[in-house]
Amino acid sequence: MSEIAQIIDTLEDRLAKVITRAGQVEKNAALLRSELEQAKGIIKKQSEEILTLQAKYDSLKIANSLLGSEENKRDTKLKINSLIRDIDLCIAQLSD
Numbered sequence: 185m186s187e188i189a190q191i192i193d194t195l196e197d198r199l200a201k202v203i204t205r206a207g208q209v210e211k212n213a214a215l216l217r218s219e220l221e222q223a224k225g226i227i228k229k230q231s232e233e234i235l236t237l238q239a240k241y242d243s244l245k246i247a248n249s250l251l252g253s254e255e256n257k258r259d260t261k262l263k264i265n266s267l268i269r270d271i272d273l274c275i276a277q278l279s280d
Contacts, residue, residue, distance in 0.1 A: 249260035 246260050246263055249257050
């Protein structure tokens with residue numbers, strides 16, 4: 185009979201350890217989820233910043249071209265032509 189009691193005690197100890205470990209795993213999973221959400225927020229913020237900086241860079245390239253920079257003249261001409269086409273399209277739609 186003492187063998188059965190010993191087996192039961194062993195099982196109870198192991199079960200307690202498993203329950204404790206499961207609790208630790210759940211806490212760790214919650215922490216990792218929180219870190220993941222923070223990382224996603226940082227990535228989103230940085231992506232928006234990259235887009236903003238890219239737009240500023242493009243504006244600076246055009247401004248340099250308009251000021252006489254030879255490097256980006258072709259890009260500036262293409263941009264101006266595109267803007268003119270957009271304006272012409274708007275005028276055509278307004279006159280209809």
